[in-house]
Amino acid sequence: MKRKMAGGSALLRGIIGTALFIGLWQVGTSLDSWTGVSLPIVAQLPPPSSVLDAFLPLIRSHGFWSSAYLSFVRVFWGFMAAMVIGIPFGLLMAVNRTAKAICFPVFEILRPIPPLAWVPAAIIFWPAPELSITFVTFLGAFFTVVINTVGGAEQIDRRFLLAAQSMGADKRTIFRRVLLPATLPSIATGAVVGMGITWQVVVAAEMISGGGQGATTGGGGGLGFLIWNSYLGGAIPKVVVGMIVLGVLGYASSTIVRIMSTKLMPWNRAI
Amino acid sequence: MITEHTESPEPYGAPVSRAGAGSKIELQTVTKIFGDGPMAKLVVEECSFTLEPGQVTVMVGPSGCGKSCIAFLIAGYERPTKGKIVLDGKAVGGPSWDRLVVFQESALLPWLTTYENIMFGPKARGFNKKEAQDRATGLLERVGLRDFRDKYPPQLSGGMQRRAELARALINDPKVMILDEPFRGLDHMTRGLMQEYCGTLFEEASRTTLFITTDIDEAIFLADRLLIMSSLPTRVHDVIEVDLPRPRVRQEVLLDPHANQIKERALGILHEEALKAFAGGSKASADFIDAYMKRREGPEA
Amino acid sequence: MNSLEHEAVAPAKQLRGGISIRNVSKVYGSGRSSFMAVDSCSIEIAPGELHVIVGPSGCGKTTLLNAIAGFHSISSGEIYLDGELLCGPGKPQAAPGADRVVVFQNGALFPWKTILDNLTYGPVIQGLMTKKDAQNLARERMATAGLSGFEDSYPGELSSGMARRVEIARALLNDPKVLLLDEPFRGMDNLTKSIMHESLLQIYDRNEVTVFFITHDIEEAAFLGSRVSVMTTRPGRIKETIDVDIPRPRDYRVLTSDKFLGLMGRIVDAVADEAQKAFEAGERELA
Numbered sequence: 111m112k113r114k115m116a117g118g119s120a121l122l123r124g125i126i127g128t129a130l131f132i133g134l135w136q137v138g139t140s141l142d143s144w145t146g147v148s149l150p151i152v153a154q155l156p157p158p159s160s161v162l163d164a165f166l167p168l169i170r171s172h173g174f175w176s177s178a179y180l181s182f183v184r185v186f187w188g189f190m191a192a193m194v195i196g197i198p199f200g201l202l203m204a205v206n207r208t209a210k211a212i213c214f215p216v217f218e219i220l221r222p223i224p225p226l227a228w229v230p231a232a233i234i235f236w237p238a239p240e241l242s243i244t245f246v247t248f249l250g251a252f253f254t255v256v257i258n259t260v261g262g263a264e265q266i267d268r269r270f271l272l273a274a275q276s277m278g279a280d281k282r283t284i285f286r287r288v289l290l291p292a293t294l295p296s297i298a299t300g301a302v303v304g305m306g307i308t309w310q311v312v313v314a315a316e317m318i319s320g321g322g323q324g325a326t327t328g329g330g331g332g333l334g335f336l337i338w339n340s341y342l343g344g345a346i347p348k349v350v351v352g353m354i355v356l357g358v359l360g361y362a363s364s365t366i367v368r369i370m371s372t373k374l375m376p377w378n379r380a381i
Numbered sequence: 382m383i384t385e386h387t388e389s390p391e392p393y394g395a396p397v398s399r400a401g402a403g404s405k406i407e408l409q410t411v412t413k414i415f416g417d418g419p420m421a422k423l424v425v426e427e428c429s430f431t432l433e434p435g436q437v438t439v440m441v442g443p444s445g446c447g448k449s450c451i452a453f454l455i456a457g458y459e460r461p462t463k464g465k466i467v468l469d470g471k472a473v474g475g476p477s478w479d480r481l482v483v484f485q486e487s488a489l490l491p492w493l494t495t496y497e498n499i500m501f502g503p504k505a506r507g508f509n510k511k512e513a514q515d516r517a518t519g520l521l522e523r524v525g526l527r528d529f530r531d532k533y534p535p536q537l538s539g540g541m542q543r544r545a546e547l548a549r550a551l552i553n554d555p556k557v558m559i560l561d562e563p564f565r566g567l568d569h570m571t572r573g574l575m576q577e578y579c580g581t582l583f584e585e586a587s588r589t590t591l592f593i594t595t596d597i598d599e600a601i602f603l604a605d606r607l608l609i610m611s612s613l614p615t616r617v618h619d620v621i622e623v624d625l626p627r628p629r630v631r632q633e634v635l636l637d638p639h640a641n642q643i644k645e646r647a648l649g650i651l652h653e654e655a656l657k658a659f660a661g662g663s664k665a666s667a668d669f670i671d672a673y674m675k676r677r678e679g680p681e682a
Numbered sequence: 683m684n685s686l687e688h689e690a691v692a693p694a695k696q697l698r699g700g701i702s703i704r705n706v707s708k709v710y711g712s713g714r715s716s717f718m719a720v721d722s723c724s725i726e727i728a729p730g731e732l733h734v735i736v737g738p739s740g741c742g743k744t745t746l747l748n749a750i751a752g753f754h755s756i757s758s759g760e761i762y763l764d765g766e767l768l769c770g771p772g773k774p775q776a777a778p779g780a781d782r783v784v785v786f787q788n789g790a791l792f793p794w795k796t797i798l799d800n801l802t803y804g805p806v807i808q809g810l811m812t813k814k815d816a817q818n819l820a821r822e823r824m825a826t827a828g829l830s831g832f833e834d835s836y837p838g839e840l841s842s843g844m845a846r847r848v849e850i851a852r853a854l855l856n857d858p859k860v861l862l863l864d865e866p867f868r869g870m871d872n873l874t875k876s877i878m879h880e881s882l883l884q885i886y887d888r889n890e891v892t893v894f895f896i897t898h899d900i901e902e903a904a905f906l907g908s909r910v911s912v913m914t915t916r917p918g919r920i921k922e923t924i925d926v927d928i929p930r931p932r933d934y935r936v937l938t939s940d941k942f943l944g945l946m947g948r949i950v951d952a953v954a955d956e957a958q959k960a961f962e963a964g965e966r967e968l969a
Binding site for chain 1: 456457458475476477478480481482484486488490491492493501502505506533535549553674675
Binding site: 442443444562565566568569570595596597598632635636641642644645648651652654655656658659 | 738739841843844869871872873874876877898899900901934935937938943946947950958
């Protein structure tokens with residue numbers, strides 16, 4: 111009963127907070143037309159009202175949705191590749207000392223390179239612009255997933271392994287029934303964080319690379335491209351709309367990943 | 382009824398009770414040094430003792446990882462630097478079902494239910510499923526966790542977790558059971574109940590058991606023999622026979638004059654050793670030993 | 683010289699720090715979700731007494747301690763300190779003060795300060811004395827507590843037992859009237875605990891202070907206390923107060939004396955059914 115109330119009041123507070131934010135935004139941007147006093151930075155922003163005006167036609171335009179879809183597809187494939195390649199790679203390094211000795215140094219050298227710095231190289235080396243952008247997105251999530259996987263596997267309580275060994279489990283059984291489940295929470299963390307990173311990377315990659323496919327065919331080029339293009343064209347309210355939509359999509363996808371990982375760990379739910 | 386114990390194949394359905402028979406473990410001048418070079422730490426020094434067949438031997442001593450280290454050596458998680466550990470005439474190797482440990486803090490696998498945890502050993506060794514299931518159900522009943530078989534470890538209280546771990550060990554019918562301060566961290570009441578519980582279990586099974594604790598009352602209640610250990614580096618300081626009649630009732634033992642005599646004798650030694658450990662042992666060295674025992678690489682297979 | 687050897691004669695004690703708890707009750711929550719943590723507890727603690735409250739977990743012992751310290755309010759009853767009202771009708775919560783110092787379960791030493799700095803921090807910050815005076819006083823207190831030589835060590839370098847001793851020394855720095863200890867040795871293994879007991883008793887014998895000690899460990903209660911109050915499970919009531927007439931100074935040999943065993947028997951009886959009730963209630967909550 112208490113928890114329900116807390117949830118309800120949290121929602122209420124969230125709504126009030128958001129409304130307050132929008133209210134202040136409106137006031138800040140309209141201040142100079144009301145009173146002649148103009149605030150330094152805030153005045154330059156488009157007011158919520160104009161953002162709303164730009165919102166509706168955009169929603170109805172085909173180009174907008176194909177942009178959103180493009181960005182989503184790039185994020186999806188980049189993320190999936192990062193998981194499919196990253197998790198086994200991380201696990202391999204965690205269980206096999208030789209593999210770690212060989213691969214980890216190279217991995218650690220490449221990791222600090224910002225994914226965006228890869229864009230020129232990606233454009234050169236990948237045959238299609240789509241692949242370049244997806245590759246950069248992949249990199250964004252890949253390093254996070256691997257680091258979390260390796261870290262998680264290495265921090266397992268040693269006594270779990272000892273107990274399993276004592277009970278006669280061989281190496282394969284230990285991997286399957288002890289190491290994997292014990293590492294799942296860390297992998298899940300890596301996935302959620304990685305998902306967030308993919309959205310950030312894809313937007314910037316689109317801006318830099320000129321939108322990949324679709325930019326030239328009028329298909330939109332992705333939300334990042336849309337934002338950049340709108341900026342160049344002076345349609346600032348569109349920029350804000352793009353930002354808002356990105357925020358919503360990013361939040362939604364992180365939530366989906368989080369929900370899925372919770373499903374994989376029923377023992378956590380039991381608490 | 383006396384049963385033969387062979388390394389393999391293991392007669393799985395072998396009866397639990399083996400009055401009179403049992404396995405014998407001998408430590409022969411065992412020395413263990415952790416780490417090497419300037420950071421090397423002498424933890425166990427020329428320690429020798431015997432775990433008599435079918436008896437409960439309780440190891441009491443000041444805290445510091447010496448006693449746990451010995452448990453790890455017997456279990457096979459670590460190898461002695463010098464000396465030998467012998468089980469029924471054969472040198473002990475790596476971790477194995479015949480020497481099972483119940484750890485200080487719960488090592489129940491948190492992603493498995495109570496039932497699945499108990500079944501882990503038999504499943505891993507590929508035993509007959511039906512037999513194992515029956516046995517698991519029987520043990521769950523025996524430790525009073527029948528209604529909790531589908532719960533996960535975090536849903537169990539401290540005492541319940543300990544009982545689950547006992548069941549998980551017992552289903553594998555080990556030759557030697559090692560319990561390393563298993564009641565640490567439990568509240569007073571639960572601890573008392575668990576002591577009584579284990580006392581009954583031990584009396585029923587006559588399995589060679591090594592029990593480690595810092596609580597002298599607990600030690601005297603459970604033990605057939607007491608090993609009083611020194612502070613680091615660990616050695617056996619004294620051996621005291623506890624010839625109190627069985628079955629034992631905890632409240633009675635607490636007030637029994639003979640038990641009290643044993644306690645007086647033991648306390649004298651323990652107090653001195655504890656003072657040495659307290660004043661001499663710096664946190665840095667305790668941390669080092671702790672970290673060393675927690676490190677990820679297991680024993681060389 | 684072993685720092686734990688006792689002095690031959692304990693200094694005469696001043697008469698201060700007497701606590702009078704009269705019919706104190708504490709109710710949490712309101713309406714249907716309210717519950718009574720403490721129910722009409724009355725205890726008279728003489729100045730300089732080492733009084734132990736023993737009872738099962740969750741029975742309200744901490745609530746009483748917090749009421750004396752001024753961290754919680756009471757719902758009814760009164761608490762007096764040396765005849766002055768700490769809390770009561772019209773003043774439900776006592777004001778926390780330096781005359782009633784608490785030593786908590788979990789370490790509260792600043793890890794980035796040396797032991798000496800940790801000890802002198804409070805008085806200097808409050809402007810009670812100069813740094814030099816505080817340091818001299820701190821060194822004295824440390825000597826009393828058997829901690830000489832650790833002035834320049836850091837808390838991280840000390841074992842938990844030693845750190846606990848430092849906290850007790852720190853609590854006593856300003857000569858409080860009452861020292862409040864809430865299960866300070868909980869979680870320690872028995873042997874370290876017994877050394878800590880002897881430390882505490884040594885410090886107690888050398889200082890004029892009333893000690894209010896909470897524990898669920900019966901042996902600890904009987905070994906330390908001048909008098910032991912047994913508290914029932916929630917709602918906590920004082921079931922019985924037992925005098926411990928074992929002379930001081932006490933050391934570990936007391937634990938195996940006949941007198942002590944008899945005393946333990948008495949307390950065990952008083953506590954037994956309460957503990958069972960609390961235990962069953964706890965286990966039921968999980969089922």
